[in-house]
Amino acid sequence: MSAVWKAARAAVRRRRLQTLVIWLVTLVSTGSIVVALGLVDAASAPFDRVFGEQRGPHVVAEFASGKVSDAQLTAAARKPGIEAVAGPFPQTTLDVPRDAADLGLGGEVTVTGRSGPGGPVDRVHLWAGRWPARPGEMVLNRQSDWTGADLGKTFRLPSGPTLTIVGFAFDLSDTTDVWVAPAQIAALHPNTTQMLYRFRDASSQSALRAGLARVTEGLPEGSLSGSQSYLTLKDRIGSSARAYAPYLTAFGVLGILVAVLIVASVVGGAVVSGFRHIGILKAIGFTPGQVLGVYLMMVSVPAVLGCALGTFVGNLLAKPFFRFVFTGPDSGVLHEELGIAPWVNTLALLGMPLVCVLAALAPSVRAQRLSAARAISAGSAPAAGRALGIQRRLAGLRLPRSVSLGAGLPFARPARSALTLAAVVLGVTTVTFATGLATTMTLFGDGGKDAYDVTVYASDQVRGRQVLPVHGDRELQSLLGSLPGAARVTARGDEDARLVGSTQRITFEGRRGPDLPLEDVLVRGRWMHRPGEVVVGSAFLRRNGVRIGDHLRVHKSGREEEVTVVGELMQSNDRVIVGTWPTFTALVPDGKAFAYHVKLRKGADMTAYARAARGLDKGLSTQLTSPSSGAETIIGSATALTLMLALVASLGVFNTAVLNTHDRRRDLGMLKSIGMTPRQVTVMTVTSMGVLGVIGSVLGVPLGIAAYEVVVPRMAAGIDITLPSYMTDVWHPPKLAGVALAGLVITVVGTLVPARRAARLTVAEVLRNE
Numbered sequence: 001m002s003a004v005w006k007a008a009r010a011a012v013r014r015r016r017l018q019t020l021v022i023w024l025v026t027l028v029s030t031g032s033i034v035v036a037l038g039l040v041d042a043a044s045a046p047f048d049r050v051f052g053e054q055r056g057p058h059v060v061a062e063f064a065s066g067k068v069s070d071a072q073l074t075a076a077a078r079k080p081g082i083e084a085v086a087g088p089f090p091q092t093t094l095d096v097p098r099d100a101a102d103l104g105l106g107g108e109v110t111v112t113g114r115s116g117p118g119g120p121v122d123r124v125h126l127w128a129g130r131w132p133a134r135p136g137e138m139v140l141n142r143q144s145d146w147t148g149a150d151l152g153k154t155f156r157l158p159s160g161p162t163l164t165i166v167g168f169a170f171d172l173s174d175t176t177d178v179w180v181a182p183a184q185i186a187a188l189h190p191n192t193t194q195m196l197y198r199f200r201d202a203s204s205q206s207a208l209r210a211g212l213a214r215v216t217e218g219l220p221e222g223s224l225s226g227s228q229s230y231l232t233l234k235d236r237i238g239s240s241a242r243a244y245a246p247y248l249t250a251f252g253v254l255g256i257l258v259a260v261l262i263v264a265s266v267v268g269g270a271v272v273s274g275f276r277h278i279g280i281l282k283a284i285g286f287t288p289g290q291v292l293g294v295y296l297m298m299v300s301v302p303a304v305l306g307c308a309l310g311t312f313v314g315n316l317l318a319k320p321f322f323r324f325v326f327t328g329p330d331s332g333v334l335h336e337e338l339g340i341a342p343w344v345n346t347l348a349l350l351g352m353p354l355v356c357v358l359a360a361l362a363p364s365v366r367a368q369r370l371s372a373a374r375a376i377s378a379g380s381a382p383a384a385g386r387a388l389g390i391q392r393r394l395a396g397l398r399l400p401r402s403v404s405l406g407a408g409l410p411f412a413r414p415a416r417s418a419l420t421l422a423a424v425v426l427g428v429t430t431v432t433f434a435t436g437l438a439t440t441m442t443l444f445g446d447g448g449k450d451a452y453d454v455t456v457y458a459s460d461q462v463r464g465r466q467v468l469p470v471h472g473d474r475e476l477q478s479l480l481g482s483l484p485g486a487a488r489v490t491a492r493g494d495e496d497a498r499l500v501g502s503t504q505r506i507t508f509e510g511r512r513g514p515d516l517p518l519e520d521v522l523v524r525g526r527w528m529h530r531p532g533e534v535v536v537g538s539a540f541l542r543r544n545g546v547r548i549g550d551h552l553r554v555h556k557s558g559r560e561e562e563v564t565v566v567g568e569l570m571q572s573n574d575r576v577i578v579g580t581w582p583t584f585t586a587l588v589p590d591g592k593a594f595a596y597h598v599k600l601r602k603g604a605d606m607t608a609y610a611r612a613a614r615g616l617d618k619g620l621s622t623q624l625t626s627p628s629s630g631a632e633t634i635i636g637s638a639t640a641l642t643l644m645l646a647l648v649a650s651l652g653v654f655n656t657a658v659l660n661t662h663d664r665r666r667d668l669g670m671l672k673s674i675g676m677t678p679r680q681v682t683v684m685t686v687t688s689m690g691v692l693g694v695i696g697s698v699l700g701v702p703l704g705i706a707a708y709e710v711v712v713p714r715m716a717a718g719i720d721i722t723l724p725s726y727m728t729d730v731w732h733p734p735k736l737a738g739v740a741l742a743g744l745v746i747t748v749v750g751t752l753v754p755a756r757r758a759a760r761l762t763v764a765e766v767l768r769n770e
Helices: 002-014 016-042 045-053 070-076 182-187 205-216 230-273 275-283 288-325 342-369 372-380 387-395 401-412 414-445 473-482 538-544 581-587 606-616 629-663 665-673 678-718 733-740 742-759 763-769
Strands: 059-064 082-096 107-113 125-129 137-141 154-156 162-170 178-180 192-199 224-229 454-457 460-462 465-467 486-499 505-512 522-525 533-537 551-556 559-569 576-580 595-600 621-624
Touching: 002 288, 016 230, 016 288, 016 342, 016 629, 045 230, 059 205, 070 082, 070 192, 082 182, 107 182, 107 486, 162 178, 192 205, 205 224, 224 230, 230 342, 230 414, 230 538, 230 629, 230 678, 288 342, 401 414, 401 678, 414 629, 414 678, 414 733, 414 742, 454 606, 473 486, 473 595, 473 606, 486 581, 505 551, 505 581, 533 538, 538 559, 559 576, 559 581, 576 581, 595 606, 606 621, 629 665, 629 678, 629 742, 665 678, 678 733, 678 742, 733 742
Parallel strands: 107 178, 137 162, 505 576, 533 559
Antiparallel strands: 059 192, 059 224, 082 107, 082 192, 125 162, 137 178, 154 162, 454 595, 454 621, 460 465, 486 505, 486 551, 486 595, 522 559, 533 576, 551 559
């Protein structure tokens, strides 16, 4: 075994180029597949783990307390199919004005009376302070970004009582905003009762609906005022991960395929170019099994090192990337759970080296089977192949002799050329796919951004204190429209509300002004024009089972309005409903705008306008329009991965060109002896790989388009949005012509250095090596 290790170690040191190629390709492939698989796992595993630990409710149901008694609800919960139940918990909804809000409590605030955080269902994570034990105390449902210094702060409810914060807790199921003691909730006159159910069959929405139907069967009609399933919450939390996972998985799979092809090419080339070395090993007593071991170990050493470093880099990049993906109030304590799962690291550390060894097995077996005499004679004989006959046919086309000679060289080693061609095809596929993805994501990030240039907010922070404007709502809109450079101003206001028949809180957004669309992109239907008409995002339609033309009822502070869905927006937020200003004020009579979106005239300076707007009122703040951070992240990461895989493909070409010039060194000496110039040698060598580049582009561009057609729709489906056709119709002749050059660029870049080295090779040097 020591002899095998010494011979393999010497081979690794002697073949530095091949070692570098294997190491780099396994590093890139392993890193990308670790992040991709980790993201796929993180899309559901952390939620399932935390949800299981908290014994989260499969369904949160609210019942009208005036129509059904607690005793009836308790009796109904004993029906078959229910695994566990918690409640009844008395509950009320309070409307807190935004200008009077504190501690993040504003708009619709749900208060629930509960005696403790534990129980058979929904074991709330109390991470600071204690649970309220008497009137005047409350626990806020908040993530861990609050500090212990906030304990003891007070909040005055609109109904009169003042409550003191005695703890902070987090409920992944988002069942309420505030918990108080049962004695306190009685003083707030609760009008609903909350029940939390866990069903034995919770595998699908239909199963949950059937379970809830069994529970409510026999209860007074109209007693169920709303419900929400955990699958909707899970879908919302994991949507971003599902958007990123397809393209990362695509790059990971492409990386693995490139790794297999290049490793096979490198080892196959090492076997062919090392025939004499194989013969010498066998002549000095190495058995066929030991020769096989030498070549497999020669691959395994850089592969294991590349996989280990790739796994480390993947874990290093995953943590901040996952935190970016899992943002928003629903993610909560999932941030503490995010990371690469052990099974992903194990698969990468064991699987990738195994893939490389399997790729090297066929050429290594060839080395094993060679006899010593045959190997030594093959190593000293000139390389034979089909190149000569093809070069003769090409010479009949009256091409320059260096071109015809170079075009026939790939056929001298057809197996090696085929592996290199496959690597180039995958490189072109990657470039094509990434180009289409970047184009779509750029259009997605800029979607509707030309609708306005500056956003002015009706509040500002001065020394940590909120400052409100002194001017009125409509007066501000008029003043902003009168500033130099302003073309039009659209006011936007929103208020928390609820969908009748659901526990889901929504944001009802009203718009006032000539430019209702703002940054939104309409994908189906039409814009709202009349009172009672609304548009909603794709995610809202899909997650709530709503279609265009459906009627919804929205509840806010004792008022209800019926609205009709007339259009679908390209929006992943499933909690926003957008309507006209009359619809907004019908629901919220005293509603005011909190933001003003300003479209400037052509050539106007956005920074100068923002400065002038802030000068109107000390209570105004501004923000300039910027591209989507999510789109920039995808474009940046895709570009980096594409460059790395293209570089790896170029290194594969580089390795093949080096092996070809090594195999043909006697031919090169003969050509130089009869007058071939260094320039002609360079052209011949570059042409030999350029042919593979052209073929690679012909094959790789359609494959890249096919990969785009598979991955991009899945990315959009991951966040439940519909992309308009102009964002996916990206394959135009100029772009196709550009990506078609990718194969030629990859091969020329990979061939240029060995071509110049071959050009500088002298006849004397060739004869001395022989």
